[in-house]
Amino acid sequence: MSIDPLLTLLSQKARYTHEELADLLSLTESEVVSRVAEYEANGTIIGYQTVIDPDLSGNTDVSAFIEVKLTPERDGGFDRMAMRIAKFDQVESCYLISGGYDLNVVVVGRDLREVASFVSEKLSTIQGVVSTATHFKLKTYKQNGFLYEVERQEGRLTVSP
Amino acid sequence: MDYSDKISKQLATVSRSGIRDFFELVQGREDVISLGVGEPDFATPWHIREAAIYSLENGQTSYTSNLGLLKLRRRISDYVRGFFRVSYSYEDEVLVTVGVSEAIDLALRALLNPGDEVIYHEPCYVSYSPSIAMAYGVAVPVATRKEDGFSLKAEDLEAVITERSRVLMLNFPTNPTGAVADVGDLEEIAALCIKHDLVVLTDEIYSELIYDAVEHTSIASLDGMKERCVLLHGFSKAFAMTGFRLGYACAPGPIIDAMMKIHQYSMLCAPVTSQVAAIEALEHGAASIVRMKEAYHQRRDYMVRRLQQMGVECHVPGGAFYVFPDIRKFGLSSKEFAMRLLEETSVAAVPGDAFGESGEGFLRCCYATSMEEIVEAMDRLEAFVRKF
Numbered sequence: 001m002s003i004d005p006l007l008t009l010l011s012q013k014a015r016y017t018h019e020e021l022a023d024l025l026s027l028t029e030s031e032v033v034s035r036v037a038e039y040e041a042n043g044t045i046i047g048y049q050t051v052i053d054p055d056l057s058g059n060t061d062v063s064a065f066i067e068v069k070l071t072p073e074r075d076g077g078f079d080r081m082a083m084r085i086a087k088f089d090q091v092e093s094c095y096l097i098s099g100g101y102d103l104n105v106v107v108v109g110r111d112l113r114e115v116a117s118f119v120s121e122k123l124s125t126i127q128g129v130v131s132t133a134t135h136f137k138l139k140t141y142k143q144n145g146f147l148y149e150v151e152r153q154e155g156r157l158t159v160s161p
Numbered sequence: 162m163d164y165s166d167k168i169s170k171q172l173a174t175v176s177r178s179g180i181r182d183f184f185e186l187v188q189g190r191e192d193v194i195s196l197g198v199g200e201p202d203f204a205t206p207w208h209i210r211e212a213a214i215y216s217l218e219n220g221q222t223s224y225t226s227n228l229g230l231l232k233l234r235r236r237i238s239d240y241v242r243g244f245f246r247v248s249y250s251y252e253d254e255v256l257v258t259v260g261v262s263e264a265i266d267l268a269l270r271a272l273l274n275p276g277d278e279v280i281y282h283e284p285c286y287v288s289y290s291p292s293i294a295m296a297y298g299v300a301v302p303v304a305t306r307k308e309d310g311f312s313l314k315a316e317d318l319e320a321v322i323t324e325r326s327r328v329l330m331l332n333f334p335t336n337p338t339g340a341v342a343d344v345g346d347l348e349e350i351a352a353l354c355i356k357h358d359l360v361v362l363t364d365e366i367y368s369e370l371i372y373d374a375v376e377h378t379s380i381a382s383l384d385g386m387k388e389r390c391v392l393l394h395g396f397s398k399a400f401a402m403t404g405f406r407l408g409y410a411c412a413p414g415p416i417i418d419a420m421m422k423i424h425q426y427s428m429l430c431a432p433v434t435s436q437v438a439a440i441e442a443l444e445h446g447a448a449s450i451v452r453m454k455e456a457y458h459q460r461r462d463y464m465v466r467r468l469q470q471m472g473v474e475c476h477v478p479g480g481a482f483y484v485f486p487d488i489r490k491f492g493l494s495s496k497e498f499a500m501r502l503l504e505e506t507s508v509a510a511v512p513g514d515a516f517g518e519s520g521e522g523f524l525r526c527c528y529a530t531s532m533e534e535i536v537e538a539m540d541r542l543e544a545f546v547r548k549f
Contacts, residue, residue: 159197
């Protein structure tokens with residue numbers, strides 16, 4: 001199934017102006033405005049973010065990927081527990097996954113200690129959490145589809161047949 | 162030493178490419194926004210490059226079969242059957258070449274006797290007329306019209322057919338006009354080819370890049386045409402692999418055999434690294450094509466709309482990645498217009514006459530460049546045409 005090209009464009013670059021989107025999609029500006037508004041209202045568009053290189057921005061936060069094993073509940077399976085975990089501000093992302101464990105939780109903190117205390121004091125004490133394994137992120141190469149080292153295309157001729 | 166009598170007389174009939182002259186003017190200028198390229202602005206999709214690197218790491222650096230790697234020919238045969246709906250045996254009806262350019266040269270040399278006439282529609286790719294001359298043929302261009310969307314009309318074709326006509330060359334979608342042929346026109350053209358016993362070289366290099374039609378039709382897929390068609394295709398445009406230099410020809414065995422004779426002594430085989438990359442492209446490249454095609458489509462619509470808004474007439478090109486606006490009303494030749502545009506606004510676009518006489522009065526603007534550059538180029542062009 002193919003999604004609305006308007007959404008594809010916005011997912012690549014949230015800063016497109018309505019005018020640019022209208023130009024690219026052969027729509028009128030007001031059509032773009034109303035479609036974006038509808039997507040925002042019905043929750044299809046959840047939010048807009050800027051992808052920032054933490055090294056260059058001076059951000060020294062640490063991130064960890066935490067593998068969480070859960071005991072599913074009789075009513076609601078994993079959803080209620082996953083939401084409970086996801087609502088913490090420290091949790092950047094939270095995914096239910098297949099395989100050896102159940103949730104992949106990305107936790108961000110000011111330093112190792114802060115992440116560690118969140119895991120030991122909050123995460124692992126939630127009822128139903130069987131175990132956690134914490135993996136700290138060392139370096140990012142690509143995030144949200146953006147390579148940190150932009151590839152330069154070399155040697156393209158300015159005029160060719 | 163006097164070289165004038167050392168160089169082949171036949172080659173003296175071949176003129177320099179008009180693009181080459183223009184290229185030299187643009188070179189060395191720093192600030193140019195170029196709409197003058199004839200290739201995708203995307204780098205080759207990474208999975209294809211990675212497959213090529215992997216093959217090098219594994220030491221896959223030898224010659225291949227003259228026809229090309231067996232696995233690649235199987236994939237090509239499958240792809241052509243699926244996309245063009247024509248079946249060719251990978252054993253003796255597919256030849257892997259160094260780009261479509263080599264395949265055109267091989268086909269013309271394999272088919273022509275000195276003095277045979279080759280008909281092609283114009284404006285067209287810059288190599289057609291020279292390739293015909295270098296194969297000792299006689300080039301017979303048929304001018305196409307903006308009013309017909311630069312598609313070839315059967316009556317125009319019939320008007321130039323003579324006793325000496327041997328080959329018809331087609332290229333839809335067309336470089337430089339972006340023209341596509343509708344099935345009705347192709348059927349009439351096919352009937353003429355059968356009636357006059359012409360062999361058709363159909364250069365399908367842009368066939369994946371069509372934006373309005375639901376699907377592309379090759380003349381080779383029409384009834385009775387496979388036996389008299391040489392279908393030429395490659396990886397440069399749809400897969401953004403221009404520098405890999407890889408193409409192929411599909412044709413009845415005896416024609417491939419004849420082309421192969423030349424290929425094996427001149428080229429031996431296409432580069433193995435490129436062949437490996439091409440296998441990866443055919444096996445896993447479909448999504449990359451869709452992604453790039455979507456971007457081209459948006460840019461085409463934008464460029465056409467901007468040109469029309471600023472009062473520059475142009476037909477809506479159905480394919481490839483070129484817009485071919487009509488600049489006759491400004492009272493300058495294509496060359497003068499392109500030169501002044503370059504000098505006064507630093508936007509480079511190729512004068513239409515580089516693609517044959519019938520391209521005079523037009524400009525080729527390639528939209529395989531970033532949207533930001535297209536927007537800026539159109540802003541500058543708009544300011545430029547306001548002076549007239």
